[in-house]
Amino acid sequence: MKFEVLTIFPEIIECYIKHGVLGKALNKGIVEVKVYNLRDFTSDKHKKVDDYPYGGGAGMVMQIEPFYNAIMHLKADEKPRKLVLLSPQGRKFTQKLAQKFMEESKAMVLICGRYEGIDERVKAFVDEEVSIGDYVLSGGELAALVIIDSVVRLIPGALGDELSAVEDSFMKGFLDYPHYTRPEDFKGMKVPEVLLSGDHKKIALWRKRQALKNTLKNRPDLLKNLSPEDMRILKELC
Numbered sequence: 001m002k003f004e005v006l007t008i009f010p011e012i013i014e015c016y017i018k019h020g021v022l023g024k025a026l027n028k029g030i031v032e033v034k035v036y037n038l039r040d041f042t043s044d045k046h047k048k049v050d051d052y053p054y055g056g057g058a059g060m061v062m063q064i065e066p067f068y069n070a071i072m073h074l075k076a077d078e079k080p081r082k083l084v085l086l087s088p089q090g091r092k093f094t095q096k097l098a099q100k101f102m103e104e105s106k107a108m109v110l111i112c113g114r115y116e117g118i119d120e121r122v123k124a125f126v127d128e129e130v131s132i133g134d135y136v137l138s139g140g141e142l143a144a145l146v147i148i149d150s151v152v153r154l155i156p157g158a159l160g161d162e163l164s165a166v167e168d169s170f171m172k173g174f175l176d177y178p179h180y181t182r183p184e185d186f187k188g189m190k191v192p193e194v195l196l197s198g199d200h201k202k203i204a205l206w207r208k209r210q211a212l213k214n215t216l217k218n219r220p221d222l223l224k225n226l227s228p229e230d231m232r233i234l235k236e237l238c
């Protein structure tokens with residue numbers, strides 16, 4: 001899968017993708033990430049990308065020309081790609097949408113604005129407008145990284161452990177169970193006995209109960225379409 005990112009801060013993207021799962025997937029050739037500086041698609045000597053908003057108001061708005069020139073440059077190879085604009089006005093990004101992007105797109109262009117936002121006419125050239133959550137960021141780059149990271153995790157072979165993606169919370173429809181590792185006793189804070197028992201059936205049941213308990217407490221909205229067994233466990237918790 002190929003990601004092409006349009007931004008005025010390429011370093012933000014370049015720094016993050018070198019590390020962790022993403023770095024390994026890049027080294028394996030499972031993923032390719034190309035970052036384009038929108039300033040390279042300007043036509044003035046100052047590489048200007050923003051201007052004052054028509055109609056007045058605070059701040060600056062990013063001009064359409066650099067976005068248009070960059071998108072036309074990418075489209076010149078006539079290869080199919082999904083163009084995604086990151087924006088607070090976009091549809092909510094979820095695990096389900098990450099799965100859809102992974103399944104349907106061989107290549108994605110992630111378009112990152114800054115300032116007060118970008119000229120509305122850029123939307124005529126994009127396929128999707130996506131928001132990663134109901135909070136205000138300073139630009140689209142962090143959102144682009146969230147999308148890249150969550151989509152790459154779903155690519156077969158990217159994690160090197162097929163179970164990991166399947167085991168990820170949100171894939172199962174509820175939150176994750178608690179995790180523990182050595183030491184067994186840290187200043188009197190002990191690891192739950194069941195995890196030391198070696199009884200895998202008991203451990204699995206304990207983890208399911210804890211996951212459902214966490215979900216009921218913090219994200220009851222996720223508790224839909226539970227299996228009869230999970231519903232039975234949930235009812236015991238109520």
Ligand SMILES: CN1CCCC[C@@H]1Cn1ccc2ccc(-c3n[nH]c(N)c3C#N)cc21
Nearest residue numbers: 087113114131132133135137138139140143
């Ligand atoms: C602060 N400044 C004035 C208020 C409006 C936003 C603007 C900053 N800004 C400019 C381009 C841009 C793109 C995405 C996001 C963004 N914020 N929150 C999300 N979930 C986002 C996504 N995905 C913010 C952006």
